[in-house]
Amino acid sequence: MAAHKEIRLTVRSLQEDEETSRSFTAAWYPKEKNGYIRYQEEESDMGNTTTTVKVGREEIKVIRHGDLQSEQTFILHRWIPGFYRTQQGIIHLETYTHRLAVHLVDGIGKICWDYELRVQGSSAGRFSLTLDTEPALLH
Secondary structure (H helix, E strand, O other): OOOOEEEEEEEEEEEOOEEEEEEEEEEEEEOOOOEEEEEEOOOHHHOOEEEEEEEOOOEEEEEEEEOOEEEEEEEEOOEEEEEEEEOOEEEEEEEEEEEEEEEEEOOEEEEEEEEEEEEOOEEEEEEEEEEEEEEOOOO
16 A cells, blocks of 8 residues: 555444443555555454455445454445355355444544444344544654
């Protein structure tokens, strides 16, 4: 990818009453109509995995490469297929997005979306994600 700038990314996920929050050093890659946030997953269960979030005005796509591979797309009021690849095979996912809001200026700001998740055709619950980005602190 082209030139980028370093940002600080906080990912907050809410499922029912369980909230998780993780922070990463990430890179923002601006493109004509989209932008991309790329960061390295640092959790032991994710192994060596790079996550790329493609940010558009009306679509968010989360792509993971490495030890874990998955793809999920979020478009308001639509069921969109995705997948999660394991050593045992591919798990089929579907997401239905209820809310999607992108408020970024040059990669800094907030992205929020709420969605329902189906795994292999069965409901896996409703989720709310918030990605907060801010300038990286200079050392």
